[in-house]
Structure formats: structure tokens, C-alpha cells
Amino acid sequence: MTKVKSVWFCSACGNESPKWMGRCPACGEWNTMVEEQVREKKNERGKSLLGKAEPEPVALKDIATDNDRRIPAGDAEIERILGGGIVPGSMILLAGEPGIGKSTLALQLPMHCRGLRTLYVSGEESPRQIKLRANRLMQQEGVDGNAGENCIILGETLLENIVRHAREISPDLLIIDSIQTIYTDSMESSASSVSQVRECASGLLRFAKDSNTPVIVIGHITKDGSIAGPKVLEHIVDAVLQFEGDTRHAYRVLRSIKNRFGSTSELAIFEMTDKGLRSVSNPSEILTPMRSGELSGAAVSATIDGNRPFLIEVQALVSTAAYGTPQRTATGFDSKRMNMLLAVLEKRAGFRLSAKDVFLNMAGGLRVSDPACDLAVIASILSSNFDIPLSPRTCFAAEVGLSGEIRPVARIENRITEAERLGYRKIFISPYNLNENFRGKGKDCGIEIIEVQHIPSLCRYLFNDR
Ligand code: TYD
Ligand code: MG
Numbered sequence: 006m007t008k009v010k011s012v013w014f015c016s017a018c019g020n021e022s023p024k025w026m027g028r029c030p031a032c033g034e035w036n037t038m039v040e041e042q043v044r045e046k047k048n049e050r051g052k053s054l055l056g057k058a059e060p061e062p063v064a065l066k067d068i069a070t071d072n073d074r075r076i077p078a079g080d081a082e083i084e085r086i087l088g089g090g091i092v093p094g095s096m097i098l099l100a101g102e103p104g105i106g107k108s109t110l111a112l113q114l115p116m117h118c119r120g121l122r123t124l125y126v127s128g129e130e131s132p133r134q135i136k137l138r139a140n141r142l143m144q145q146e147g148v149d150g151n152a153g154e155n156c157i158i159l160g161e162t163l164l165e166n167i168v169r170h171a172r173e174i175s176p177d178l179l180i181i182d183s184i185q186t187i188y189t190d191s192m193e194s195s196a197s198s199v200s201q202v203r204e205c206a207s208g209l210l211r212f213a214k215d216s217n218t219p220v221i222v223i224g225h226i227t228k229d230g231s232i233a234g235p236k237v238l239e240h241i242v243d244a245v246l247q248f249e250g251d252t253r254h255a256y257r258v259l260r261s262i263k264n265r266f267g268s269t270s271e272l273a274i275f276e277m278t279d280k281g282l283r284s285v286s287n288p289s290e291i292l293t294p295m296r297s298g299e300l301s302g303a304a305v306s307a308t309i310d311g312n313r314p315f316l317i318e319v320q321a322l323v324s325t326a327a328y329g330t331p332q333r334t335a336t337g338f339d340s341k342r343m344n345m346l347l348a349v350l351e352k353r354a355g356f357r358l359s360a361k362d363v364f365l366n367m368a369g370g371l372r373v374s375d376p377a378c379d380l381a382v383i384a385s386i387l388s389s390n391f392d393i394p395l396s397p398r399t400c401f402a403a404e405v406g407l408s409g410e411i412r413p414v415a416r417i418e419n420r421i422t423e424a425e426r427l428g429y430r431k432i433f434i435s436p437y438n439l440n441e442n443f444r445g446k447g448k449d450c451g452i453e454i455i456e457v458q459h460i461p462s463l464c465r466y467l468f469n470d471r
Contacts (some may be wrong), residue, residue, distance in 0.1 A: 019237030079117025088267015101248030128186030254370030272311035302389030306381030307420035321385035337367030353409030413438035
């Protein structure tokens with residue numbers, strides 16, 4: 006006996022409701038409820054997937070663990086993000102916009118891990134297409150020669166069949182590309198609908214937990230950044246890795262936004278090459294190009310993203326506005342924040358920027374949201390405005406307040422150390438940032454720490470009172 010019923014799901018949070026509502030009661034979003042026909046087959050739901058005796062309660066001390074065993078991921082950067090490797094029985098969501106390189110990253114995992122038997126299920130590409138991609142990836146350094154044997158490809162989209170094959174093969178790692186293409190028989194709605202995504206994800210989670218096999222699930226995210234089909238996935242999985250970046254640039258950022266087994270403030274940078282993704286272990290070197298001739302409008306910021314300090318070049322172009330309303334464009338930086346900094350420059354430091362176009366760009370197509378970039382943004386705008394290059398080997402790390410004061414930022418010691426390591430000679434920071442302890446030590450380090458109180462004094466330092 007099958008019963009068809011209509012259910013409404015919120016496309017923002019996945020909340021289920023028996024009737025339509027203008028506003029989702031769970032997340033408060035307006036007009037997000039979508040109707041879905043759900044046909045549940047009686048007594049069948051979950052049976053084939055679960056098929057296990059009911060668990061008994063156990064005392065914490067009696068639970069057996071295999072002592073934090075982690076499966077190596079074959080790449081030091083991915084391991085760092087996951088907190089040391091892949092935890093057996095965990096489910097990891099790899100999310101990103103289409104074309105960012107999720108399938109490439111997932112296929113590279115078994116290639117770099119010696120002897121890791123992987124079942125790669127693809128509902129998006131045919132095994133032939135995967136083979137063509139794999140041939141390209143095989144040219145990378147450090148690829149396991151046996152990867153061709155250990156990596157098993159399955160072109161299947163029905164969840165029940167996937168789980169059956171996975172139980173037969175019992176791989177060390179199961180990769181699903183992607184959750185939006187697979188569907189389960191126990192639901193009548195079409196693949197990638199909220200109920201299908203939710204049901205398939207929980208079926209896979211059950212498989213992961215009872216077979217102790219780690220599962221990596223690829224999920225597409227929509228333009229506004231939410232994980233399509235939708236946020237429900239984030240609650241179910243153990244870790245969410247988000248792959249982001251500008252597809253026109255070669256650099257991609259892999260960020261952990263949820264991790265039950267490690268820190269969430271980790272990030273790794275990858276470069277897309279013709280042989281697949283290559284991890285960039287020293288991002289500062291690529292994000293701060295060394296220039297022979299000096300250019301105006303460029304300033305280097307000592308930022309921290311996640312746990313990682315790195316230096317990034319900020320570029321600004323200030324020119325006379327061609328039209329009545331000046332253009333303000335920021336790439337990789339919050340444009341509202343840029344407008345605020347321009348208003349601060351205008352009001353507190355007396356710069357007439359209101360009739361100028363201002364364009365701002367972060368190197369490498371990366372997005373930076375660290376407030377410590379403020380000072381470098383201001384320095385690059387001023388440098389372009391006066392057309393005076395800043396002295397090379399100078400960097401900045403401070404937030405700028407609404408009254409033009411230069412404010413302290415978190416973990417300044419790490420920023421100074423990173424700048425010094427890369428051979429920078431001067432760093433501009435807030436006078437309220439250094440504790441006495443570091444100040445003493447700072448005297449011996451090879452970098453000159455310049456404490457500036459407000460924007461006019463920064464100008465005096467940089468442009469000799471212009
Ligand atoms: P893909 O992994 O298919 O992205 P996703 O699964 O996230 O949709 O890869 C996307 C892009 O990467 C594709 O446009 C081509 C490019 N690419 C390379 O530049 N070099 C390579 O070696 C590979 C495999 C892909
Ligand atoms: Mg793909």
C-alpha cells in the first residue's frame with residue numbers, strides 16, 4: 006500500500022510542514038515553502054538500509070574506540086583541515102559551486118593515498134569521463150601507481166543499489182558525487198528535492214555508522230551560498246568542507262565550516278592546474294607578488310583567515326570620475342566596508358574622494374573578511390590617489406574605526422612573525438595592540454613595528470606629509 010501526501014518544505018532550512026505557510030516558523034524566512042509529493046511505501050522505509058538490531062544503551066567507559074584512528078587523506082593540507090585525517094564512520098559534506106573542482110578534489114583523494122580502496126559513485130559523469138579526468142590527474146607527482154586498481158567507479162543513482170554495492174565491496178572510503186543526483190525508491194519525489202536529499206543523506210549516514218566506512222558526499226551550493234537541497238545536509242553530516250573561489254582564477258580555498266572532530270577555523274589554498282589541484286603550502290608567496298618596478302596603489306595586508314596568518318596584496322585604483330556619480334567597486338572585499346573606509350577618509354582625514362572612482366581588488370581572486378585588512382585598504386587607496394608607491398617590504402595589520410582611529414586586531418604576534426618570516430621590514434599596527442611582553446621581544450626581530458594612532462599620522466609616515 007502506498008500513500009501519497011503533500012508536504013511543504015522550507016527551501017532555506019528544510020523545515021517540514023503539513024500545510025503552506027507564508028513564513029517558515031523555524032527560520033523566519035518569507036516565501037520559502039515549496040510543495041512536494043511524498044509517497045511513502047508502508048513498512049519499507051529505511052528497512053533495507055537499516056536492517057540492524059536496535060542499539061542498547063552503553064556506559065561511556067565501555068564504548069570501544071580504535072584510539073582516534075584516522076585514515077590518511079594523502080594530502081597534508083586536507084588532513085589539517087579535517088583535524089588529522091578522515092575519521093572512520095564519519096560523513097563529510099564537500100560543498101561548492103558548480104565547476105569549482107569538487108569532483109577533481111574527491112577523485113584525487115584515492116590517488117594520493119596508497120592502498121585506500123575507494124568506491125567512487127558518480128551520478129553526474131559516466132565512468133568513461135571519470136577515466137579521462139583520472140588520466141590527467143595521474144600525471145601529478147606522488148600519485149599511487151595502483152590507484153587504478155584501488156579506485157572503483159560506479160555510475161549509479163539509486164541509493165538502495167549504491168548501499169548494496171558498498172556493502173558488498175566494503176571499501177575504505179565511499180565518495181558520492183553528488184547528493185543532488187541520487188534518489189531513493191522509498192520516496193516518490195524527484196532527485197534533488199528537499200525530501201530526497203534528506204532521505205538519501207540519512208540513508209548514507211546509517212551506512213557510514215553501521216559499517217564504520219567514511220563517506221564523502223559532494224553537494225552543490227546555490228548562488229547565494231546556501232547548500233542546495235538545502236541546509237538539512239549540514240545538520241546531518243559530521244563535517245562540512247566548503248570549496249570556494251573565483252572559477253576564473255586558479256586559486257581555490259577549502260574551508261572547514263563544521264567539524265565534529267577538529268577545529269572549524271582551518272583553511273587550505275589549492276591551485277587548479279592542468280593536472281588537477283595542487284595544494285599551496287605557502288600562500289603568502291603567491292599572494293604578494295614581488296615587483297621589480299614599484300607600483301602605486303598596492304599595499305600588503307597581514308591577515309588571518311581561520312587559523313592561518315598570510316600576507317595578501319590589496320590593489321586600489323583611484324581615478325577621476327567620468328560620470329556624475331563615482332563608481333565604487335570592490336572584488337574580494339566587502340564593498341560596504343570599502344564605502345565606510347572612504348567616508349572615514351573623507352570626513353576624518355580631509356581627503357576629497359567623493360568625485361573619484363575607486364576600484365579595489367584582492368590578489369588571487371580570494372575573498373577576505375578580516376577587519377585587519379582595513380589599514381592596507383586605506384594605504385592602497387591613498388597610494389593610488391597620490392600616485393606614490395609605498396616602500397616595498399612594508400605591510401599593514403589594523404582595523405580602522407569610524408572616527409579614523411587605528412584599532413587593535415586579534416593575534417598580532419602571529420601576523421608580525423609571518424611578515425618577518427617573509428622578509429618584510431616594516432609593519433604598521435595600532436598602538437594599543439602589542440603587549441609589553443612582545444614589545445620587548447619585538448626589538449630583536451628583524452621587522453620594524455610602527456605604531457600609528459590615526460590616519461593623518463599614517464599619511465605622515467607614508468607620504469611625508471602630503
Ligand atoms: P570539477 O571537478 O568537474 O568541478 P565540480 O565537480 O565542482 O563541478 O572541475 C571543474 C573545473 O576544473 C573544470 O572547469 C575544468 C577544471 N580542471 C582543470 O583545470 N584541470 C584539471 O586537471 C581538471 C581535472 C579540471
Ligand atoms: Mg562535479
